[in-house]
Amino acid sequence: MQPHLPAPTPNLILKPSVNQWIFPAAGLILSSMGEPQHGIRAVHTASTVTVYQAYAPEIGLPAARCGRFPAAWKRDRMTWVKPSFLWMMYRCGWGTKEGQETVLAIEIIREGFEWALRHACLSHYEPGLHPDRDTWKRQLKHAPARVQWDPERDLRLQPLSYRSLQLGLSGEGARRYADEWMVAITDVTPLAHEIHTLMRNDEPDIAARLLPEERPYPAGDELLARLRP
Structure with a gap:
């Protein structure tokens, strides 16, 4: 409709x-x-926002158990977080892809999330937004965060006409994420599997009722003007 x-x-x-x-x-x-063509929809409270990641069990299970990443998690690598549950399901195949069998809902403080947006660079060069390609490359190289917009997904993981945020964190951004911003980590793999089973059984109405309640996140032009293509 x-x-x-x-x-x-x-x-x-x-x-x-x-x-x-x-x-x-x-x-x-x-x-x-x-829907806004480039907007953020997420589970959020007055103080936190939830993002999703998927890891192999040797990373994901200890993280959920202890509420922080284990020593095997590398702080010197870029890590991508996704506020959209269904985009995470598209990426990890409902928690069935190798190395992504454990799906985590990671609640972080809004101050950290917004710090990342404020210090992020768009992941691709956009004429009119960046002065020139070389300037964009320099900004991207030094930014502790980068933003990518990908088509949002429906329950059948088909692309929708609007896009969802992916937030890449590296260097200072990744360290702050792992050491300062995390409030709670929950293993939502059983939820992913349950919804997947319902969809395979052609019960989308029941599946939809189990989805996390994602609402527009109040990120105005101060945070997103430099990040919208």
Whole structure:
């Protein structure tokens, strides 16, 4: 079902070729489903936001048990976190892909999440957003975080018309994530498997009721203006 939107006006422009509504004054683009084309949807509270990662059991199980990553987790490597549960399911195959059998819901402080966004660089060069390609390369090289936008997924893991955030953390960003920002780590592999089973049994309505309740995260232009293509 298409969302109810007013007829186009000078402040509301429809681009039928890409099914987007553009609000120039607000700098906002909506998909045909009424979702921001580049927005953050996540489980969040007044003080925390939940992101997802998937690891092999030798990393994931001790992390969930102890509430922090084990020594085998490398702080000198880039780590990617995803606020979207279904995008994580697409990436890890519902926790069935080799090396991604343990799915973790990691609750981190909002101050840390927003620090990462504030210090992030877009993962690809975007003319008009970056002065030139060389400047972007320098920014990317030194940034402790990078942002990538990928099509959000539905319960059948098919792409939707709007995109979800992936946040890559390296150097100082990865260290802060592991040592300062974490509040709790929960093994949600059983939930992933249960929803997957329901979808294989063609019970999407029941599966949908089990999904984490992701809501728009209040990240305004201060955080995202430099990160939207």
